Structures are given as structure tokens and as C-alpha cells.
Amino acid sequence: MERQIEAPISKEQVKELRAGDYVYITGTIYTARDAAHKRMYEAMQKGEEIPLDLKDNIIYYLGPTPAREGQVIGSAGPTTSSRMDKYAPLLMQRGLSGMIGKGKRSPEVLSAIRENTCVYLAAVGGAGALLSKCIQEAEVIAYEDLGTEAIRRLRVENLPAIVIADCEGGNLYETAVADYLNAHNNE
Amino acid sequence: MRTIYANEIIDTLKEMCIEANLQLSADMVDRIHGAAETEDSELGAKILSQLCDNMEIAKREQIPICQDTGMAIVFVRLGQDVHVEGNLTEAINEGVRQGYTEGYLRKSVVKDPLLRENTKDNTPAIIHYDIVPGDRLELLIAPKGFGSENMSKLYMLKPADGVEGVKDAVIRTVKEAGPNACPPMVVGVGLGGDFEKSAILAKTALTRNTNEHSALPHIAALEEELLDELNQLGIGPGGLGGRTTVLAVNIETYPTHIAGLPVAVNICCHVNRHVKRVL
Numbered sequence: 424m425e426r427q428i429e430a431p432i433s434k435e436q437v438k439e440l441r442a443g444d445y446v447y448i449t450g451t452i453y454t455a456r457d458a459a460h461k462r463m464y465e466a467m468q469k470g471e472e473i474p475l476d477l478k479d480n481i482i483y484y485l486g487p488t489p490a491r492e493g494q495v496i497g498s499a500g501p502t503t504s505s506r507m508d509k510y511a512p513l514l515m516q517r518g519l520s521g522m523i524g525k526g527k528r529s530p531e532v533l534s535a536i537r538e539n540t541c542v543y544l545a546a547v548g549g550a551g552a553l554l555s556k557c558i559q560e561a562e563v564i565a566y567e568d569l570g571t572e573a574i575r576r577l578r579v580e581n582l583p584a585i586v587i588a589d590c591e592g593g594n595l596y597e598t599a600v601a602d603y604l605n606a607h608n609n610e
Numbered sequence: 611m612r613t614i615y616a617n618e619i620i621d622t623l624k625e626m627c628i629e630a631n632l633q634l635s636a637d638m639v640d641r642i643h644g645a646a647e648t649e650d651s652e653l654g655a656k657i658l659s660q661l662c663d664n665m666e667i668a669k670r671e672q673i674p675i676c677q678d679t680g681m682a683i684v685f686v687r688l689g690q691d692v693h694v695e696g697n698l699t700e701a702i703n704e705g706v707r708q709g710y711t712e713g714y715l716r717k718s719v720v721k722d723p724l725l726r727e728n729t730k731d732n733t734p735a736i737i738h739y740d741i742v743p744g745d746r747l748e749l750l751i752a753p754k755g756f757g758s759e760n761m762s763k764l765y766m767l768k769p770a771d772g773v774e775g776v777k778d779a780v781i782r783t784v785k786e787a788g789p790n791a792c793p794p795m796v797v798g799v800g801l802g803g804d805f806e807k808s809a810i811l812a813k814t815a816l817t818r819n820t821n822e823h824s825a826l827p828h829i830a831a832l833e834e835e836l837l838d839e840l841n842q843l844g845i846g847p848g849g850l851g852g853r854t855t856v857l858a859v860n861i862e863t864y865p866t867h868i869a870g871l872p873v874a875v876n877i878c879c880h881v882n883r884h885v886k887r888v889l
């Protein structure tokens with residue numbers, strides 16, 4: 424079903440989301456990809472502070488292109504999530520509620536999603552120009568030296584995404600292809 | 611001898627980097643539009659129509675089609691009667707540097723695969739040189755995203771595996787790539803040669819116009835057959851189910867050893883970018 428969701432997202436709202444839901448996200452989310460994850464992970468392991476309060480927040484796996492004059496951000500589509508699999512469970516234990524990316528996740532990530540009441544969403548890969556239109560503000564808040572991989576705070580409006588993995592164990596990547604084939608072979 | 615100056619090469623490549631990232635070739639645009647019309651999964655059709663809108667916005671507002679503006683792969687065909695005034699390799703890298711910085715493209719290259727420090731200008735490019743007859747210089751740039759690159763595979767099959775083995779290898783690779791490679795994909799296959807030749811053939815295959823089949827009848831037939839079989843997998847746009855899994859299969863071949871059948875499968879997403887210019 425179609426839903427509007429607000430970010431940060433409460434655990435109550437996360438519980439309502441089901442694999443296959445088409446959602447529009449409005450509010451504040453953060454970007455982080457490979458290098459920022461590695462840095463946050465290593466800091467947390469050493470017991471150091473990280474530059475972002477994870478509680479109820481959503482991380483968008485994104486490294487945008489630079490903005491032109493007059494633009495908020497450049498092209499801004501999702502990157503492949505599996506590269507963050509090593510780091511994601513710890514972030515979820517520390518309060519992270521949602522992740523936006525594309526592609527399959529590891530069994531460890533999927534069980535951390537269930538255990539910590541989180542949600543994994545996919546945005547359309549390769550639609551970075553279109554998705555950039557949903558971003559109203561973008562500001563680098565940490566790790567500026569990482570360039571495109573820095574952590575950014577984004578204000579988004581109606582950012583479209585699809586729930587892939589929900590906290591009840593639903594996983595759209597596991598069912599969608601078989602469902603399609605069943606529906607179309609019986610026609 | 612015809613002289614071509616390094617400056618001309620720099621300016622040309624700079625423009626090519628920018629153009630490639632803002633606009634796909636006409637055949638790719640047509641294929642995506644065509645797929646949007648024939649897709650029979652509701653969500654799949656919605657995703658494909660978003661991809662059409664995305665291409666429109668990219669062109670109109672000069673926003674790259676995808677934020678992964680790739681590593682710059684450059685194929686050079688240098689006529690043997692051309693004299694390049696200046697350093698050709700440096701000129702190519704300078705063109706890429708200027709294109710990626712002045713064109714607001716993402717810098718996605720790290721200097722060392724383990725130390726991983728960004729070079730901040732998307733250089734160096736990966737350059738494939740070919741010396742050919744004539745007095746022209748052909749440049750082809752193909753910015754390659756790594757979501758799909760990471761799902762590519764190389765198989766050293768046995769001759770006895772034959773065409774069935776080749777089909778198996780391609781189908782297995784596409785299945786595994788699934789949603790990670792931003793389907794619908796374009797599949798480049800390199801058949802024959804040796805280990806590295808097959809991989810270069812596969813990448814070359816991706817740069818071929820998707821409306822043109824191989825000139826070899828049995829390979830053209832294999833391209834058709836594979837396209838058909840891959841689109842029965844049901845992976846669909848975004849990997850969320852549908853008939854549009856693959857937009858095209860292009861195969862390039864080369865003679866090989868009596869003991870070998872190398873098969874390289876280079877996966878590309880729908881953002882299959884390439885621009886060619888001849889100087």
C-alpha cells in the first residue's frame with residue numbers, strides 16, 4: 424500500500440511498515456556510504472562519539488554529484504547497500520531505524536532489522552536526477568574530507584521508496600520475482 | 611603524417627565526459643521508453659516511467675542521470691599515420707580531470723585499492739589503446755558505474771561446455787546480479803581470447819549500439835536467444851518483478867586456444883553510457 428512517512432521515524436511507525444509498501448518520506452534524513460560507515464564503526468568500537476545521533480534516524484546510502492550553482496544537491500540516487508552490511512547491525516543496535524539503498528542484504532542485517540525493529544527501503548537505482556528533486560536542503564555535517572562520502576543532513580519531501588525488508592521478516596526481494604512469475608504464468 | 615594537438619584531445623574528452631553523463635545514446639533512450647510501454651508488472655512499469663522522467667530531467671536541468679558518474683573508461687583507436695603533438699595519455703587524463711571537475715561530476719576514484727584515498731579529480735582513466743590504419747584518432751568514453759561492475763564475472767570454461775555452458779554462465783551472472791545492478795541491465799559478453807582479452811571484449815560489447823547485432827550469424831542468434839531467456843527470469847525493473855530484466859545482450863568474440871573457452875560477462879545497468887568522437 425502507499426503511505427506517507429515522517430523522518431525521523433518512530434518505532435511505532437516502523438512496526439506498521441510491510442515489505443511491498445510504497446512510501447513517500449518527508450523530513451530529515453542523513454547520508455552515509457562506505458567510508459563514512461567505516462569511520463563511524465571504528466569510532467564506536469573504540470568507544471568514541473560519532474557525529475550523528477542515530478536514534479530513530481534514517482540513513483540514505485548516497486554519494487551525490489556536486490551541486491551546480493542554484494541547485495541544492497546534484498544527482499542523488501541510492502548506492503548498493505550490501506557494502507554497508509558489515510557495519511549496519513551495530514548502527515541498528517545504537518538506534519538507527521531505517522536504511523535506504525538498493526540491492527540485497529546479508530542474513531545478519533536482515534536479522535538485525537527484526538531484532539531492532541528497523542526497516543530497509545529501496546529507492547530506484549539510476550534515477551538520481553529525479554530523486555534529487557525531492558531534496559530541499561543538504562548540508563555536510565561531518566567527515567567533510569571524504570568529499571562525496573561525507574555525512575550530509577538532508578531535508579526531503581515525498582522521497583519515493585519501496586519497503587524491502589520489514590521488522591516482521593518480510594523481504595520483497597525474496598517474494599517479488601516468484602510472485603510476478605506465478606501471476607504471469609497462470610494468465 | 612597528420613598532426614593532432616594534445617589541447618584538441620583535452621577539450622574533446624572534457625566535453626565527452628559531460629555529455630555521456632547527461633544524456634544516453636538514442637538507442638538506449640528508445641529501449642527504456644519501449645520497455646516502459648510493454649512492461650506488464652505495475653510496479654515495474656512505474657519504475658521504468660520514472661527512469662524516462664529521470665532522463666528528461668537530467669537533460670533539461672543538467673543533472674547527471676546517475677550520481678555514480680563512473681570511472682572513465684576510454685577506448686582509443688589511433689591511426690598509425692597520426693602524430694600526436696604532446697603526451698596522449700596525459701591529454702586523456704587531463705580531459706577527464708577537466709570534464710569531471712568543470713562538469714559537476716562525481717569523483718569516484720581512489721588512488722590505491724587498499725589505502726583508498728580519493729584522487730579528487732576522477733583520474734586516472736582506464737585507457738585501452740589500439741593502433742589502426744589511417745590518419746584519424748577515434749576516442750570512445752564509457753563512464754562505468756560500479757554497482758553493476760561489481761556484479762560482473764569471468765569464467766574459464768572448457769571447450770566441451772560449448773554454447774550451453776556459455777548461456778549458463780550468462781544467466782547465472784544476471785541472476786546473481788539481480789537488484790544490485792540496477793536492472794534493467796545491458797549485458798556485455800566477451801567470448802574467446804584469453805583471460806584479459808575476454809574481459810576487454812565484454813566491455814567493448816557494452817559500447818556497441820544495442821540495435822546492431824553481431825555480424826556473425828550464430829552469435830547474433832545467441833544474442834537473441836539470451837535476451838529472450840533472460841527476460842523470462844522475472845527479475846524486472848529494480849529487481850522487483852517484471853518482464854524487463856535485460857534491455858540488450860551484446861556479444862563480442864575473438865579466436866581462442868584449443869584448450870579454452872573464456873567467457874566474460876560485464877554487467878551494465880540501464881545507465882549504459884558511451885560517447886564516441888573522431889578527430
Ligand code: SF4
Pocket residue numbers: 500501502548549550676677678679754755756757758759790791792878879880881
Ligand atoms: S549500477 Fe548504474 S544505475 Fe545503478 S547506481 Fe551504479 S551507475 Fe547508477
